[in-house]
Amino acid sequence: MTAFTTRRLARLRTLALTGITTTGAATVALTLMPASAQAAEAPQTNAAHTIAALPSAGHADSKGTGGTTGTAGNLDGWIKQSLAIMKAKGIPGSYEGLKRNIMRESGGNPNAQNNWDVNARQGTPSKGLLQVIDPTFNAYHVDGTAHSATDPVANITAAANYAAHRYGSIDNVNSAY
Secondary structure, three states: OOHHHHHHHHHHHHHHHHHHHHHOOOOOOOOOOOOOOOHHHOOOOOHHHOOEOOOOOOOOOOOOOOOOOOOOOOHHHHHHHHHHHHHHHOOOOOHHHHHHHHHHHOOOOOOOEEOOOHHHHOOOOEEOOOOEOHHHHHHHOOOOOOOOOOOHHHHHHHHHHHHHHHHOOHHHOOOOO
16 A cells, blocks of 8 residues: 555545544444555445444355355445346346445445444344345345345345335435435
8 A cells, every 4th residue: 555545544534533523423433444445445424324344244146145256255246246137137227326325325345234323223224235224125125136134236136126116226316215
């Protein structure tokens, strides 16, 4: 990592802490980017969707059944798998729309869980890459994906299915949904 990148990441972390302080958030956990990440890839979190960083997730296999493979075990792979399923099922959405919403909702952490908002207080915390609550996941789950709200491919595909029904496409979602 270059000295510039190190300074940039430190500044982004400082800005994130400053933003959290000014929002008055009572319980906050930061998701820090790994040392190998590019500064431009740093997640931008929304105070309403601050996440707790948990240990790394199991990765979905190419069938979306929850196993692990090398090619699907990253955000790019999960989005591409979801897009293939979405295309086969007639669910609209683009790579850009999915990634934009994932980065806003979870910073790319498939284990992200919101434990403080109104849904969490009612016993249904938002989970996964696109912060889906269990009732929504169950209602919009797409056959051919794992039946787990934290499985990356299942989470993305169910959220895109929900967004398609409610907003026409995940591409039309530009804030919490």
